[in-house]
Amino acid sequence: MLYRENGQFKTSYRADQQIFPITQDRIAIGLLLAFAVIGVPLLADEYLFRAILIPFLILSLAALGLNILVGYCGQISLGTGAFMAVGAYAAYNFSVRIEGMPLLLSLLMGGVCATAAGVLFGIPSLRIKGLYLAVATLAAQFFWDWAFLRVKWFTNYASSGSVSVSSLDVFGIPIDSPQEKYLLCLAILIVFGVAAKNLVRSHIGREWMAIRDMDVAAAVIGIRPVYAKLSAFAVSSFIVGVAGALWGFVHLGAWEPAAFSIDRSFQLLFMIIIGGLGSIMGSFFGAAFIVILPIFLNQLLPWLGRLVGVEIDTALVSHTELMIFGGLIVFFLIVEPHGLARLWSTAKEKLRLWPFPH
Numbered sequence: 001m002l003y004r005e006n007g008q009f010k011t012s013y014r015a016d017q018q019i020f021p022i023t024q025d026r027i028a029i030g031l032l033l034a035f036a037v038i039g040v041p042l043l044a045d046e047y048l049f050r051a052i053l054i055p056f057l058i059l060s061l062a063a064l065g066l067n068i069l070v071g072y073c074g075q076i077s078l079g080t081g082a083f084m085a086v087g088a089y090a091a092y093n094f095s096v097r098i099e100g101m102p103l104l105l106s107l108l109m110g111g112v113c114a115t116a117a118g119v120l121f122g123i124p125s126l127r128i129k130g131l132y133l134a135v136a137t138l139a140a141q142f143f144w145d146w147a148f149l150r151v152k153w154f155t156n157y158a159s160s161g162s163v164s165v166s167s168l169d170v171f172g173i174p175i176d177s178p179q180e181k182y183l184l185c186l187a188i189l190i191v192f193g194v195a196a197k198n199l200v201r202s203h204i205g206r207e208w209m210a211i212r213d214m215d216v217a218a219a220v221i222g223i224r225p226v227y228a229k230l231s232a233f234a235v236s237s238f239i240v241g242v243a244g245a246l247w248g249f250v251h252l253g254a255w256e257p258a259a260f261s262i263d264r265s266f267q268l269l270f271m272i273i274i275g276g277l278g279s280i281m282g283s284f285f286g287a288a289f290i291v292i293l294p295i296f297l298n299q300l301l302p303w304l305g306r307l308v309g310v311e312i313d314t315a316l317v318s319h320t321e322l323m324i325f326g327g328l329i330v331f332f333l334i335v336e337p338h339g340l341a342r343l344w345s346t347a348k349e350k351l352r353l354w355p356f357p358h
Contacts (some may be wrong), residue, residue: 004128036186041179041326049178052291058246060287063271064196064280065239067116070269072200072279073232074126077138079088080240081264085257086144087114087241089154092163096156103175104170107188107245114241115234117144122233126226129215141262148257164254181250189244192239197280199235208232209278268305273329276341285340 044053066080091110095101121140125133147152155163168175168184175184199205207228208219219225248255267290275286297317305312332339 023090029303039184044179044182046178049182051295053182054178054185054251056287057182057189058243058251058292059258059268059291060284061185061189061246062243062268063275063283063287064193065236065243066268067272067275067277067283068126068196068278069232069236071272071276071282072205072212073208073229075122075229075232076130077137077236078134078262078265078269079121079137079144079264080262080268082141082144083114083118083237083240084244084247084264085148085260086117086237087111087244088255088260089148089163090114090241091157091245091249092165093154097164103170103249107242107249110245111238111241114200114244115238118233118237118240119230121235124208125229125233138262141265145261156333160256162254163248164249168249175250185246185250187269188242192242193280196239200280204228204231212278220253237354243319270290270325270329272339274332274339276339277337279338279341280339281344282339285344289340293324297321297324 026096069075069077072096076184087110090113092108094109095106109315121137124136167174176180207223210223211225211228215225252259271286272283276282297320301312301317
């Protein structure tokens with residue numbers, strides 16, 4: 001509230017005014033985080049951690065980074081798997097070549113190296129866009145796949161071509177059990193999720209969205225396309241690089257270049273399309289869907305086959321999974337371009353008005 005005193009305007013705050021108002025959404029998010037931190041480690045078993053929860057957290061982080069670039073800035077990228085690989089191999093080299101390198105610092109340095117790679121391959125976005133930009137980022141995928149496979153320095157001259165990490169620890173605390181790995185991934189995801197949420201609300205986030213909606217009009221009103229596009233590539237690649245390092249260090253433990261193939265890039269793109277472009281929450285919905293659907297189909301389809309006396313093998317389950325992904329992508333692009341996040345928002349609004357909709 002503004003009031004005038006001695007010719008100057010001053011601000012007055014009433015007792016009921018709060019800088020951070022407590023809303024139902026904030027309460028729900030707080031309760032969900034409390035359950036994720038306290039309840040899940042006590043209730044979940046080892047299979048749930050290794051097969052669902054840890055992959056979900058890491059892929060959510062990678063989808064979050066890709067959503068900043070594609071959903072908020074409108075720059076199409078098909079090389080996300082390559083930037084995950086850069087983060088993983090860079091973190092590995094920092095950890096094995098620098099004695100006593102802390103785990104968290106290795107992960108962050110992997111993100112920094114992925115940032116450099118992302119900005120390098122994001123330079124063509126200053127001149128091209130659309131399909132041509134997608135092809136340019138696809139070139140990053142093929143280049144880094146070749147580099148990590150042929151240049152032995154990246155794998156510390158391992159004869160098998162694969163790399164592995166030793167025991168993990170954070171500030172002297174060993175990270176060995178699935179619960180500890182889950183909490184580490186959850187803590188990193190919360191930090192990056194809060195940072196991304198605030199970033200897209202800031203002036204740089206508004207510049208990204210202006211470039212996405214109409215880059216010519218954005219340049220006319222004073223937004224620098226060079227800065228906006230390269231900053232989106234930098235932030236996105238950094239988050240994706242950290243996710244790649246977590247994928248290699250925490251989830252896999254040992255990996256080879258095939259772990260970050262072009263299939264990973266398409267998988268992440270499917271996540272943000274199904275979850276919702278330009279939505280932080282959509283990144284989590286898409287990751288949950290992609291992680292849970294294959295496990296669900298592996299259990300459901302053989303059971304349905306036994307009911308009707310038909311033998312369903314794993315190949316058919318895999319093909320069915322791809323068909324469902326393709327059908328859902330077409331469905332969301334046509335019917336609901338904003339994905340599961342918009343459907344969730346619509347459902348919440350209808351429940352809020354129920355039983356008296358208008």
